[in-house]
Amino acid sequence: MKAKRALTDRASAIPALAEAFREHGFEGATLATLSKATGLGKGSLYNFFPGGKEEMMDAVLENIDGWFANAIFAPLEQALDPVSAIAAMFDDVTAYFRSGQRVCVVGSLGLNSAGDAFAAKVKGYFARWIAALAHCLEAGRVPPALAATLAEEAVSGIQGAIVLARALDDEASFLRIVQRLRSSLLDAISRHG
């Protein structure tokens, strides 16, 4: 066998990398930081990610995208039960972002020029999220135009809630804002359904 151990170890380093990038940003996360976070020496890090920090961040984004695709996007796109899919989305997102104390790596990447190299992935992540949510709302009989508006508003609103909760160091504000967004979407479905 050839790559089995390599793959599992590379994969198991990614969550730690993600956490380091989350906390320090792409520029702020030094190789020393990443080494400490993963418990891997610099040599090992470059063995798994020959492309350096950029490849590490790429892997992190891939990993995040995979998680969201599986946990969030797929249920929305499937839309078997729009109401509970959306309810689940808000629950999962609240847990994922630790009530706003955990930064969204993807969102924060878009904010400074260090993230230019990842612009396409950042764009794809948000575009897919919004599209999936809009589709789910439409499945709940919300008119397309309103569905698009609400979806955009919800995804944007979640990002804003993270920024605010971090700035105020107050997760209650995150919870309030997200709760309102949730009600707004579910109300729309129950109004039109």
Place this chain on the structure above:
Amino acid sequence: MKAKRALTDRASAIPALAEAFREHGFEGATLATLSKATGLGKGSLYNFFPGGKEEMMDAVLENIDGWFANAIFAPLEQALDPVSAIAAMFDDVTAYFRSGQRVCVVGSLGLNSAGDAFAAKVKGYFARWIAALAHCLEAGRVPPALAATLAEEAVSGIQGAIVLARALDDEASFLRIVQRLRSSLLDAISRHG
């Protein structure tokens, strides 16, 4: 006379510093970057800001806070004409953030650990904005509880709109989101006024 020229030149460097910090973040903005952005040599920069990058960022935050206090917070707190104060706020904010293409330095500071040193100022900025907006809504006869909710939602929503517009590289989404927030607040006033 002693500090006259010093003060004016220091002050005139601040907008350029702000733009550099906006684009690259605190860690990402190197002294070389800041030097190029301001047209001042490293030595001159340290002459005006002996405390280095941290003092530069402090000055930038002070400057931003001053601008917002004057252009945004004061009219809201005064609340002579709530409707036009809020309408003006959205206009000014849209122009200030260039329809979401310009990052909010304060918000982005809160996102990574590099901003820990400025946590108090970041918190104060958002707290004052929300309080001022809530006060203005109350002056428009919106009940206190609803006013607080709407104010929080609006400030958070603007931050989210910036994140999303940057991520999608689409200022139209910023404009749509902010337009909806504006309507939401003005409607609340016209409903209760």
Place this chain on the structure above:
DNA sequence: ACAATAATTTACCGATAGGTACAAGTTGTT
């Protein structure tokens, strides 16, 4: 005109950045 003061340039500092090279150690397979 002149001394005092402020601003800028230049050169420099140690520390650390991201990244590479490679030898030594593990590991699984036969």
Place this chain on the structure above:
DNA sequence: AACAACTTGTACCTATCGGTAAATTATTGT
């Protein structure tokens, strides 16, 4: 046990980081 493939630690590289020191060049009030 032997072998190749994979993994890891160490040492090292150059560039640049934030920051400093001192010399030089305007400005300034008197």
